[in-house]
Amino acid sequence: MNDAGHNSSAQLKSIVERIERLDTDIKELRDDQKDIYAEAKGNGYDVKVLRKVVAIRKQDPQARAEQETILETYMHQLGMLG
Amino acid sequence: MNDAGHNSSAQLKSIVERIERLDTDIKELRDDQKDIYAEAKGNGYDVKVLRKVVAIRKQDPQARAEQETILETYMHQLGMLG
Amino acid sequence: MNDAGHNSSAQLKSIVERIERLDTDIKELRDDQKDIYAEAKGNGYDVKVLRKVVAIRKQDPQARAEQETILETYMHQLGMLG
Amino acid sequence: MNDAGHNSSAQLKSIVERIERLDTDIKELRDDQKDIYAEAKGNGYDVKVLRKVVAIRKQDPQARAEQETILETYMHQLGMLG
Numbered sequence: 470m471n472d473a474g475h476n477s478s479a480q481l482k483s484i485v486e487r488i489e490r491l492d493t494d495i496k497e498l499r500d501d502q503k504d505i506y507a508e509a510k511g512n513g514y515d516v517k518v519l520r521k522v523v524a525i526r527k528q529d530p531q532a533r534a535e536q537e538t539i540l541e542t543y544m545h546q547l548g549m550l551g
Numbered sequence: 552m553n554d555a556g557h558n559s560s561a562q563l564k565s566i567v568e569r570i571e572r573l574d575t576d577i578k579e580l581r582d583d584q585k586d587i588y589a590e591a592k593g594n595g596y597d598v599k600v601l602r603k604v605v606a607i608r609k610q611d612p613q614a615r616a617e618q619e620t621i622l623e624t625y626m627h628q629l630g631m632l633g
Numbered sequence: 634m635n636d637a638g639h640n641s642s643a644q645l646k647s648i649v650e651r652i653e654r655l656d657t658d659i660k661e662l663r664d665d666q667k668d669i670y671a672e673a674k675g676n677g678y679d680v681k682v683l684r685k686v687v688a689i690r691k692q693d694p695q696a697r698a699e700q701e702t703i704l705e706t707y708m709h710q711l712g713m714l715g
Numbered sequence: 716m717n718d719a720g721h722n723s724s725a726q727l728k729s730i731v732e733r734i735e736r737l738d739t740d741i742k743e744l745r746d747d748q749k750d751i752y753a754e755a756k757g758n759g760y761d762v763k764v765l766r767k768v769v770a771i772r773k774q775d776p777q778a779r780a781e782q783e784t785i786l787e788t789y790m791h792q793l794g795m796l797g
Contacts, residue, residue, distance in 0.1 A: 478792040484591045488605050491580050498573050509566045518703045523570050539682045546724040560710040600785045621764045628642040648755045659744050662737050673730045
């Protein structure tokens with residue numbers, strides 16, 4: 470590893486501050502998401518389920534369908550499906 | 552809870568798509584951070600330590616100093632300071 | 634906070650070592666679980682789904698059924714159910 | 716993947732229940748750790764720092780010393796060391 474000492478403080482400072490600016494931007498976007506979920510909750514939506522829908526929409530539909538089929542098979546075998 | 556059924560699909564769709572757009576924006580900013588860390592690594596910086604510096608800069612300096620003092624005391628008592 | 638210095642090194646050592654022994658025991662049990670999942674995989678089971686079944690069995694059945702109903706409602710409204 | 720259906724319910728049940736028993740055992744050990752930390756807190760120890768000590772003791776001393784040296788270098792360059 471090239472000894473950090475040789476890299477100037479200015480370079481290090483620039484790296485860290487660019488990371489920090491992006492952290493600030495990310496936090497703002499996260500806060501925006503929180504606001505949307507709070508708004509949805511106020512409109513009667515179940516936030517936990519909303520988050521699950523968002524997560525499901527990121528999955529490959531076919532892969533998800535396969536997993537659901539296997540899950541149903543296992544739950545049936547374990548008497549979990551009433 | 553107001554039955555989601557009464558809320559129109561359009562409202563639900565709008566909520567989910569706004570969340571997803573923000574997720575996309577956040578992912579782009581995360582990717583930018585990865586690029587910065589990769590660039591820093593290329594310049595000889597230790598990425599693990601860089602991340603620690605960024606984390607430390609988010610802490611309250613006085614609270615951190617107190618924790619470091621206690622840590623040193625415990626490590627000394629446990630013979631961890633050579 | 635009572636200054637740690639006044640507490641003897643022996644007391645601190647005992648606390649830390651008891652925690653560490655429990656960490657060792659927990660790791661062994663985790664390894665046992667990994668072995669069971671590996672065995673199940675060898676017998677044709679889908680480990681990801683198995684983990685989901687174990688997680689579902691920890692949930693309150695009624696609460697889970699309610700969430701599933703709401704999820705289905707939202708997914709239907711979003712045209713995700715084909 | 717061997718169709719789970721061909722594997723008997725008994726086999727699946729045994730796998731899941733063995734996992735669950737281990738989960739129960741792990742939870743008990745975790746609770747024991749919580750008790751130790753609570754006891755330590757009652758004796759004036761800083762639990763957050765105690766956890767850090769336990770984590771540090773799991774690290775390779777030499778690798779940790781190297782990281783600490785680099786960290787100090789970066790913090791010095793960033794004027795974080797007063």
